[in-house]
Amino acid sequence: MTTTTCPTAAEIDARLDAAAPVALWLDTPDRPPARPPLAGDVETDLVVIGGGFTGLWTALRAKERRPERRVLLLEADRLADHATGRNGGFCEASLTHGEANGRERWPDEYDLLDRLGRDNLAGIAATVQRYGIDCDLRLSGALAVATRPHEVAGLRPDEEGFLDAAAVRRLVDSPTYLAGREERDGSALVDPARLAWGLADAAESLGVVIAEGTRAVDVVHRDGHVRVRTPSGVVTAGQVVLATNAFRPLLGRLRFHTVPVYDYVLATEPLTADQLAAVGWQGRQGISDSGNQFHYYRLTADDRVVWGGYDAIYHFGRRIEPALDDRRATHRVLAEHFYETFPQLGDVRFTHRWGGVIDTSTRFSAFFGTGLRGRAAYALGYTGLGVGASRFAADVMLDQLEGLRTERTRLEMVRRKPLPFPPEPVAWIGIQLTRWSLGREDRTGHRNLWLRTLDRLGLGFDS
Secondary structure, X not given: OOEOOOOOHHHHHHHHHHOEOOOHHHOOOOOOOOOOOOOOOEEEEEEEEOOOHHHHHHHHHHHHHOOOOOEEEEOOOOOOOOHHHHOOOEEEOOOOOOHHHHHHHOOOOHHHHHHHHHHHHHHHHHHHHHOOOOOOOEOOOEEXXXXXXXXXXXXXXXXXXXXXXXXXXXXXOOOOOOEEEEEOOOEEEOOHHHHHHHHHHHHHHOOOEEEOOOOOOEEEEEOOEEEEEEOOEEEEEEEEEEOOOOOOOOOHHHOOOOEEEEEEEEEEOOOOHHHHHHHEOOOOOEEEEOOOOOEEEEEOOOOOEEEEEOOOEEOOOOOOOXXXXXXXXXXXXXXXXXXXXXXXXXXXXXXXXXXXXXXEOXXXXXXXXXXXOOOEEEEEOEOOOHHHHHHHHHHHHHHHHOOOOOOOOOOHHHHOOOOOOOOOOHHHHHHHHHHXXXXXXXXXXXXXXXXXXXXXXXXXXXX
């Protein structure tokens, strides 16, 4: 049975209290046990630091490209424990955070970036099939919706694929939808934790060694090798890939190039057949609305709604700590917006609430580089695109370490780095002013002086 009555504030708080404070994807008895930590000093050809998507794709691709190469992956906690296992499971072909951002920043090579991104998404699907990874990968497309009148123009009403209010509500029924645009390719949905665990199994099947619970303390170049110091031993390797993303980058020069921004998510109980019918959603598309502070949401294999985004939070001093994963104020806002979007699901409860950090760069997409006299490579700053773009990043870094000049390494996107963020307190002030200004634009449809200034500096962002 469904209802069109939104729950009260007290009822929302009670439902949030009952939700488990853990990511849905990680809350399963199928989660594999942790691999043993590193024990003693070891030597290898390539050491990968970080057990999220970037590290896992790099380890797997390294062995696929050169099977004889010895590869060791170090993860400080558990595989997929952070951003990789806490996102919404949207796997995008875009490497540039959308066409508008890509064309603005790299107009001369956007078509190539678009093609490389689509090839990369196809490569992800092929890998899942080749290794039999059970991760519910669905090439179900994406639906962008407008919920405010000034957002409709951004969905290009004069071009094929535009949906007016009636048409979009025939696909997914929400009284908030004013228009939409459906893209049938270029986007997939996935269970991100199961994808990561499957990549780890595939890498191990090719000979990669994975050590969990092994934190890299520092990385240095010495006598033609890199040495990675951990609490339980030293790794001596020919090359190193740094895949730490939002966490300490280990190369001091990268300290200010990203900021950790917390993103928060809710998951509902499985919808009944009647509840799902009340919404429609037969295409099971991933959905996002068109605001700067946007929501993203999708159905899972068992018909839960995963609902996240909107209220990205930066904590002074680039803080990252477990206590910040659970933020009642943001989860309450997300819940209110969920019931406003789908009032016919007013009786649906939440089973999970969680948060995690996004490694944000000033150009809103990944950047790349090398260090330690060419023996280290890194990629970070995905700004929410890591589920798909991490595989592309793995190939970029391996190209760089192997000294290959490819169409990937020739990209301006790869050769040039974004501007760094300023130190505190300027970073915090600037980010708070930007968040306030983006929220104001969402309400009014107008960019203020601050946002226009950022646009002129190449730091503006329109989602």
